Amino acid sequence: MKRTPPNPHPEYEFLGPPGAVAMLIVLPLITYGLYYNCRSGFGCPPAYWDAKDGLWPKVGSNPATYASDLWNFLLSTWDTDAFMVYSAFMVFLFVCYFVIPGHVVEGTVVGGVGGSPLTKDRSNYKLKYKVNALRTVMLIAVLVVATLMTKGVEPFLFLHGHFIGLITASLVWTFAVAIFVYIWSFIPDSNGQEKILACGGNTGNKIYDFVLGRELNPRFSASPDSTFDIKYFIELRPGLIGWVLLNFGMACQQYHDLGGRITNSMVAVLVFETFYVVDSLWNEAAVLTTMDITTDGFGFMLANGLLTWLPMNYSLQARFLAAYPVDMSMAHCLLVVMTQCVGYYIFRSANGQKNNFRRYGAAAPQNKGLKYMETASGSKLLISGWWGTARHINYFGDWLMALAWSLPCGLASPIPYFYPIYFAVLLIHRELRDEEKCRKKYGKDWDKYCEIVRWRIIPYIY
Template sequence: MAKRTPPNPNPHYEFLGPPGAFGMVTVLPLITYALYFNCRAGVGCIPGNGWTLDQGVWPQIPPLSSFSSYPQLLLDFFKSAWDPEAFLVYSAFVVYLFVCYFIIPGDIVEGTVVGGVGGSPLTKDRSQHRLKYKINALRTLMLTTLLIIATLYVQGATAFVFLYDHFLGLITASLIWTYGVSLFVYIWSFLPDQDGQEKILSIGGNTGNKLYDFVLGRELNPRFTTRPDSTFDIKYFIELRPGLIGWIIMNFGMACHQYITLGGRVTNSMILVLIFETFYVVDSLWNESAVLTTMDITTDGFGFMLANGLLTWVPMNYCIQARYLAIFPIDMTLSHTLLVIGTQCIGYWIFRGANGQKDKFRRYGADAPQNKGLKYMETASGSKLLISGWWGTARHVNYFGDWLMALAWSLPCGFESPLPYFYPIYFAVLLLHRERRDEEKCRNKYGKDWDKYCAQVRWRIIPYVY
């Protein structure tokens, strides 16, 4: 058995270090619950739609002076939020996706070099190995769509109203899976690999602080061999499937609720939300291999932070626009509709144009006909950095397009409440933080060349603004 890699003696903490990790474990689930309690039928949506403080926020919160009553309060709350049917449905969904991963055919592609630490002297530096992945998420969504259509034909829209009626229980079920998977991969990271060698650990998640490593993820790519020629990568599986596919299914359940409550029709606002968000998911799954170059796969470990984001945060929080419209239907005017469509189209044009340009540059090389006319600068590391086209306007211009699309998904909800805008507000903070992390990574990689690049491409995300 290979000697275990010791913790980093000089850890570089992110997200406010161990206190921030504690906040993620405790506060992030509460935010998901708070979004539900502050936007629901009979209560309203903060601060409008009839919302009142005594009904929203959290059920019957006692004053801080009665702190001793909080444990019993949490226990009572969990009992009320526990829904056996919802847990079975959510668990069946995850198992279904797991089975689909193996039985649905897909291409095996090689990812980029992963950035971990550790390894065996026999294999030199295992962190420089390229891992292989099975690409079949889009086909999984296609099969899921066929099953939904068949269910609609047999049982009608009422079959999917379960998702609206049991939403609180589904939140709880997703969190049970989040904590369970996080604990499993943390313990798994200390066990030897199936070949008897040490696991590849993430650079940022091997600090020795148990809570911080649990949250950030100790192992880079937790995976196990299913047969001699196949492996199952837990992080990669969860990266796209439960969150994105679950998000679209939750949206559909909200639309079915609106369809029934409105006597057989769906508002144009709900239709646009479903079309735009479904298109975003389909586009992501169509370009599934592109996720292999992201920091989630190459750099970040798999722990509570990613597990919560993919198993709970995305499907339960990102459907807030559809859930809002299911409770408070809105029929948009023509001008309102054109504003929403225009924002979406501009955002997608920037997002896909920038990402497509970068992908072709990496895939075919600087001198390929597909990249004719693009300017770039050479770096001492041998990499080439684009300084024209989309990437000459801003260093992360794709983030701007991504955020505009997020805004377009909230605009159909009007302006009575800020809660449907939770996603673009949160997403802006996330993108700003991610941009800073990218900048730090690039500065460490390219050194003085990065300063030269920044001098030529001044703007970070929004040209002439930021």
């Protein structure tokens, strides 16, 4: 088998190999830092730092001991019970994927390099995916209700009490999955052919390729008809469902601490974020048009984002409210609800419009009246509707929802606003990456498109 050589002139992203090394270290430390900086009894953020009081442990003054200090810190966060619970959750989702019925859908054209003779024609390379995530979460909901009715909230207090252990467990799974898919990318498929590699993950730099993801769509079988895709499975299930379960555990902790009630702020966070997750799973097939699936390789960066970063950091608002309850006024409630509703309307209707146009074409009844421009590559770019107002208008709706989930926490601490702040940076960076890819793909047609649709994310502002 002739292996596709690394790109001799790689175009690095995320500051290249040094940035990849930084992600391996900094991303886990940020997750730990958010936990140690916002806990019940210590302040959010804490008023002082002292290892004796169980806050973020101090690093020794001797640089030679930094590595051992970090390792000792990680060992101190190990929780066997938490690891077993997190692992059981992952195995449960894996079994549900195969056991629960679901229909198979065809994704959009994916882009990569290399591969078997059957996939050298990249213009028609599509994969098939099994859609059953919503049914999985419905089964989990039934199990949660049954547990509440028989045992009360007590079992769910585990999620709050073992949170630091769950972070470490998720990181163990993150590194295990990332290592597996990296090694898997070098193993030929069942036909003895090379895997399809991500364009940006085949640089020859081992650390960079490990972080960004070498293989585009790691699967148990290289056949395009295979219905199990590791990246697709992890994209929606562990992170989103785990996020909701952690939120519920924080609500149970508040219910326990407040003697049988939860605040309206906790209800708002629980309802809005659960609705977002259920809506995402309801529209599971829509993820097949995203860059995560079609363009980016699957490596440490995505594994960490979906297995650790998403559930552990996005549940920050609920964890804050469990420790520092907030009772919102009527005006406060109205502000939160309005922000959520406007954000959701923009996000879902814009994404739905794009997804319908890509899947069914301009002639479909649901796309009647939409204007578009054709490019030399044969692609069609929308220039009316939501996509005529801004080139990434869906990002604006997504960010408004992120803000709505932090507003119930009030203004006593800036830490619950980590998510909308980080998310704004992420969306701007993602928009810049997408702009660069589109400019390379469409050339002068993209410049023409940008003249028609001037604004990037927020009309008349950015």
